[in-house]
Amino acid sequence: MISFKQFATVASAIIVAASTVVYAAEKSPAESAQEYRQAGFEMIRYHFGPMAGMVKGEIPFDAATFKTNAEAVATLSKFPMHGFIAGSYEGDTEAKPEIEKNMDDFKSKMETFQVAAADLAKAAGEAKDVEGIKPAFGKTAESCKACHKEYREEK
Numbered sequence: 076m077i078s079f080k081q082f083a084t085v086a087s088a089i090i091v092a093a094s095t096v097v098y099a100a101e102k103s104p105a106e107s108a109q110e111y112r113q114a115g116f117e118m119i120r121y122h123f124g125p126m127a128g129m130v131k132g133e134i135p136f137d138a139a140t141f142k143t144n145a146e147a148v149a150t151l152s153k154f155p156m157h158g159f160i161a162g163s164y165e166g167d168t169e170a171k172p173e174i175e176k177n178m179d180d181f182k183s184k185m186e187t188f189q190v191a192a193a194d195l196a197k198a199a200g201e202a203k204d205v206e207g208i209k210p211a212f213g214k215t216a217e218s219c220k221a222c223h224k225e226y227r228e229e230k
Contacts, residue, residue: 084147087118105162112158113168115151122147123219129205130212136205145192145199148215152192156185169228181226188218 102110122144128134129141159181164172174181191214198211 078146080143081146081150084150103162104160106166108158108160108163109166109168109170110158112155112163112170115155115158119148119151119155122151126212127216130209132205138199138202138204141202141205141208142196142199145196149189149192149196152185152189156182171226171228174226177225181222184218184222184226188215188222191215191218 125134126141126144126148129136159170159174159178161175164170164175191211195208195211195215198208202208
């Protein structure tokens, strides 16, 4: 059985996706894919930020808030991959065209991120303090950076 928070996270993602589909009627599939994946990454970033602040000691550690954000990232990590389609690497995007040429490697890195995010959510459910969660957080952050290094243009 899923928790209300998990349900709300998934429902929010579905609403964003549905809104994108309605809005996408005027856009090409590539433009729609860009918007979809950018929305997914923005939601991940929104939930990742408070966790990073807690790990860095910039904001007080709150186990419940950390857990909620970690669960959201784990759920949301599954969505952006659907927005990486042929022809979606041009225009207003930070995604490098190399993704299309190296799709197997890119998918592998995205899967590593998904596994790390799931492990982080599990660790967040068991952690009593910020020190107990730092290793899982670090692995998740590194898995993000692995894609950014090779496949993201910094603007």
